[in-house]
Amino acid sequence: QVQLQESGPGLVKPSETLSLTCTVSGASISSFYWSWIRQPPGKGLEWIGYMSHSGTTNYNPSLKRRVTISLDTSNNQFSLRLTSVTATDTAVYYCAKEEVNEGEGYFINWGQGTLVTVSS
Amino acid sequence: DIVLTQSPDSLAVSLGERATITCKSSQNILWSVNNKNFLAWYQQKPGQPPKLLISWASTRESGVPDRFSGSGSGTDFTLTISSPQAEDVAVYYCQQYYDSPPTFGQGTKLEIK
Numbered sequence: 001q002v003q004l005q006e007s008g009p010g011l012v013k014p015s016e017t018l019s020l021t022c023t024v025s026g027a028s029i030s031s032f033y034w035s036w037i038r039q040p041p042g043k044g045l046e047w048i049g050y051m052s053h054s055g056t057t058n059y060n061p062s063l064k065r066r067v068t069i070s071l072d073t074s075n076n077q078f079s080l081r082l083t084s085v086t087a088t089d090t091a092v093y094y095c096a097k098e099e100v101n102e103g104e105g106y107f108i109n110w111g112q113g114t115l116v117t118v119s120s
Numbered sequence: 121d122i123v124l125t126q127s128p129d130s131l132a133v134s135l136g137e138r139a140t141i142t143c144k145s146s147q148n149i150l151w152s153v154n155n156k157n158f159l160a161w162y163q164q165k166p167g168q169p170p171k172l173l174i175s176w177a178s179t180r181e182s183g184v185p186d187r188f189s190g191s192g193s194g195t196d197f198t199l200t201i202s203s204p205q206a207e208d209v210a211v212y213y214c215q216q217y218y219d220s221p222p223t224f225g226q227g228t229k230l231e232i233k
Contacts, residue, residue, distance in 0.1 A: 044225075044226050044227050045215075045224040046224075047221050047222045062221075094169055099175070101158075101217075102154070103158050103219060103220075104158070104218070104219065104220050106160035106175050106215060106222075107160075107162075107170070107172060107215075108172055108181075110169035110170060110171070112168075
């Protein structure tokens with residue numbers, strides 16, 4: 001049974017960098033695709049990007065300039081960095097295992113999510 | 121980006137009354153090579169992450185009750201809950217994975233009268 005758990009600061013100041021980690025159990029991150037998705041309070045879902053087991057990345061063009069996703073195979077974790085944050089980046093951030101087929105993918109397993117608030 | 125538009129935004133049904141949610145794509149998401157529609161449906165209960173219900177427009181995930189079914193092709197898709205139960209109160213989202221970036225519909229809130 002695949003489980004994912006997000007961790008990181010719940011409060012980030014404007015213009016600073018948001019950093020989150022997702023710890024995976026029940027699957028090796030050396031396989032599959034690993035994604036981040038966010039949801040502003042009371043709103044819908046936005047895909048941020050993924051990193052594959054082989055190191056391939058794909059980011060949402062709306063965030064591409066500010067996003068980095070990386071893998072830490074030794075700890076079976078993957079991470080999200082989002083630079084130059086503003087209040088519009090306030091959201092619940094989810095990590096997920098993405099099933100990629102030919103095109104893009106759908107999201108089979110999700111973490112519980114972590115609320116990140118951008119405020120001074 | 122492919123835009124997915126769900127309707128209605130909210131829906132209130134009586135216990136056992138069929139619930140139907142539609143999802144319309146701004147572009148065709150049927151791949152002619154394998155005749156598959158690149159569409160998924162999720163259920164999100166309050167305070168929880170989304171849960172995958174259906175992939176490939178109509179393939180139910182293991183453990184999902186058979187009262188949930190997906191249909192449609194090309195640009196028009198439907199999620200049907202044949203006899204909604206109290207535990208089905210949630211927001212439902214469609215998602216396309218035909219093209220990058222993957223995108224979601226705005227969500228449909230299901231309530232039980």
